[in-house]
Amino acid sequence: MKIQTDRTKKIFYHSNLLFSIRIIIALLGTTLIPAFLGEIHATIPLTLGVIAAAIADIDASPKQRIVNLSLLLTCFAIAAFSVELLFPYPGLFLIGLILSGFFFTIIGALGQKFSVISLGTLLMATYTMLGVGLFKDQYVLSCLLILGALWYGLIAWIESIVQPIRTTHEYLNHSFKTLGKFLQAKSHMFDPDETDDFKIQTSELTTINQALIKSMNESKRSLFNRLRGDQGHKRVRIMLNYYFVAQDIHERATSSHISYQKLSHQLKNSDILFRISRILSLQGKACAQIADSIKYHQPYHHNHLFEKYFKLLDESIQNADISISLRLTLQNILKNLTEIDKQFRQINQVNYISQDSTNNNIVEDEVSSFKDAYDRIKKHLTLKSALFRHSVRISLVFAIGYIIILLTHLPHGYWILMTALVICQPNYSTTQKRVLIRFAGTISGIFLGVFFVYLFNTLPTQIFAIITSAWLYFIFKNSRQASATVFITLLVFFSFSLTGESSWDVAWSRIIATIIGSVGALLAVFLLWPDWKYRTLPSLVETANHDNANYLKQTHRQYQESRIDNVDYRYARREAHENSADLSELISIMSNEPKVDHDLIDQAFRFLTLNHTFISYIATLGVHRASKLSPDIQIMFNNIEHFIHDALHLHTIDDVKNHEYCNALQEILDTFNDHDYTNIDYQVISQLQLMLQILPEIIETSNKIILKH
Structure with missing residues (x-):
């Protein structure tokens, strides 16, 4: 009976269940x-309105959903009614198409x-173009499209009242699953x-870290949306605690107390590494x-x-025939693992997170005023901005596509614009990938559609x-864009079958429009200010160095001010990790570019x-930041932090001074037992030494990338 109950519970809590119910009801x-009212043609715009609203659906609290829905419907109304108003006037319509393509892209x-x-708004505009002529009376089409969007929005709003933080649960669930994979990789x-x-x-660790950063950002955004309107909700406070725990574990898991090659060599015949690995795997x-x-x-x-496993690891460290310095390092690794364990044991507690902590540690880049919105858009009104170039690109693709439609009179030719909109991305590699997926999915959907239209030939089956x-x-x-394209193509077939249109006519129109739209989008990205990622790489490398310098600076402050854990520290840590994830993604895209x-x-x-x-070396300093340092170690930390900061910002390094610092640190390590130092003093000195050892290669590699550009 219990097994059956567990299975039922898993079905009920499946991430797609509520969304499926929402879509099916809509x-x-x-x-x-x-169908009941005898207005079967209204099915097409109403359904397209639901699709546009669902694509533009934004996770938010019930209160915020009302605000978002109002904004969405306003934009939808502007797009739909403008299309119907200007449609009889090709010249004005072309101007409106160019302006709307640019405006609705740049506001991103x-x-x-x-x-x-x-x-969603641009999709609504293309849906309106496709439906022009479906009804005799003007603006009926626009009203039905907006009504479909409103219908979906109301269903989503009601669902958010019934399950106000269900989406937050899903995001955090995914974050902890990915964090588990990260610990396993570690x-x-x-x-x-x-x-x-x-x-x-x-390489495995870097790839998983990229996915983890993305997942954590989604969780953070979802929590922020809930906290703005539901700060007193007990479950939100619990989820906030889970998020902070995940943040802390990620930092501790990212840390690297010693070179892994060195550790592997020195403990080759010991059981210590196996015990550490087992604990990390179990923590995953x-x-x-x-x-x-x-x-x-x-x-x-x-x-x-x-x-039991922590006790056995401690005994192995104490009984191992190793140097004092290595023993201190292993003890700090053990301490770090036990702190992760402590987070697990306290995870069901929420009373130790204050309101101040909530306000200080959840940071979201939201528009705060009209002036802020104006300043953000103004900053992108230059060809140096990738978003500006993409906005112009979308406008030109729309304009050329519309001119082709006017010249060829292709039936349902506005699929060209819809295809170009969906496929055209800011970079060539992603656009190329979408072209292949879109074409394969469309062809598969057409073959299936032609067959199924004859199979489902009654109104109930349609x-x-x-x-x-x-x-x-x-x-x-x-998750599977090719499959999604197949089903949206089938939806097109079944929708137009309601109007009595030939499935073969629809098929050929769809194929031709997909080819033209795909080729147009690909040529636009290739010819119009191609955003080759190798051009972006130098600036991202510079940003990574600057972010790492700031992360180290804020970590150093934690030792000076007793782990204040303020917004500056968390922001600096997040920026460093996010930039590393962006760098990984950019390199992946570069590998698929033609040049x-x-x-x-x-x-x-x-x-x-x-x-x-x-970053892992800085994270190691971060996980031990609750401790006070000896005065002379604090002075050394201060001097080296400034030295590293200048080197990363200026992309140049004084090799003589770097060598002097390394020698000074080694001297402290060699005479460590002659002073009244703590384990944390030793760990800080060790981490600074590790940073200085790889700093020259970081600067050299950075300069090679920048100069090559």
Whole structure:
């Protein structure tokens, strides 16, 4: 009985269930009600309105959803009514198309919310173009499109009242799952038999870290949306605690107390590395268990075996025949692991997070005023801005596509604009990938559509097919774009079958429009200010160095001010990690561009590895920042921090001074037992030494990338 209950619970809490219910209810309304009223043609605009609203759907609290829906419907109304108003006047319509394409793309500078709304608005405009002529009376089409969007918005709003933080649970669930994978990957770094400088392990760790940063940002954004209107909600406070725990664990897991190659060599015949690896692996599993506890609204139960494994690791460290310095390092690693364990044991507590902590530590880049919005957009009104170039590109693609439609009189030619809008991305590599996916999905959908249209040839079966196709489109939209394209193509077939139009005519129009739109988007990205990522790499490398310098500076302040954990520190840490993730993504895109410079990519990969290692050294200082340092160690920390800061900002290094600092640090380590130093003093000195050792190569690699550009 319990097994059956657990299975039922898993189905109920499946991430797609509520979204599926929302979509199906919306589609039932847009299909059954017109069928009941005998206005079957109204099904098409109503359904397209639902699709546009769902694509532009933004996670938010119930109060904020009302504000977002009002803004969305206003933009939709402007787009739809403008299209119908200007449609009979090709010259004015062309001007409106160019201006709207530019405006609704450039407002993406205001943040993710406006970026999503702008995409939905442009889709609404293309849907209106496709539906012109469907009704005799003007503006009926626009009203039905907006009504469909309103219908979906109301359903989503009601759902948010019933389950106000369900989406936050899903984001945090995914964050802890990814954090678990990160810990598992980290456990692979403690391999005594590794002989290839941990290249594979480091690459795996960097890739997972990129996914983790993205997931954590989604969780942060969702929490921020809830905190603005529901700060007193107990469950929100609990989820906020989970987020802070994940942040802390990530920093501790990122830390690197010693060179892994050195550790592997010195402990090759010891059981210590295996014990560390086992604990990290189990902590990864613990994160997966926490993810389940979030998803199923259950308290997390900590594994009692951790206490035993920590005791055995401590005994191994104490009994090992190793140097005092290595023993101190291992003790600090043990301390770091036990602090992660402490976070697991305290995760069900929420009373130790103050309101001040909430206000200081959740940071969101939201538009605060009209002046702020104006300043943000103004900053992008230059060809140096990738967003500006993309906005102009979209406008020109729309203009050329419209001219082709006027010249060829292609039936349903406005699919050209819709295809170009969906495919055209700021960079060539992503656009090329979307072209292949879109074309493959469209062709597959057409073959299936021609067959299924004859199979579903009655009104009830057509309605069923429309609902199923639209539902499956949204299920696969974010995970399998090719499958999503198949189902949206099927939706087109079934929708136009309601009007009695030939499926073969629809098929050929769809194929031709897809080819023209795809080629147009690809040529636009290739010819109009191509945003080759190798051109962006130098500036991103410079930003990474600057962010790392600031992260080290803010970490140093923590030792001076007793771990104040303020917004400046968390912001600096987040910027350093996010820039590392952006760098990893950029290199991946560069590898698929037509102008591939393999030497530059090799340099970029080398810098990415060095950058990740450098951040891990700073993170090690961060995880021990609750401790006070000895006065002379604090002075040394201060001097070296300024030296590293200047080197990273100026991209030049005084090798003599760097060598002097390394010698001074080594002298402290050699005479460590002759002074009244603590383990943390030793760890700080060790981390500074590790940073100085790789700093010359960081500067050298940075300059090679910048000069090559």
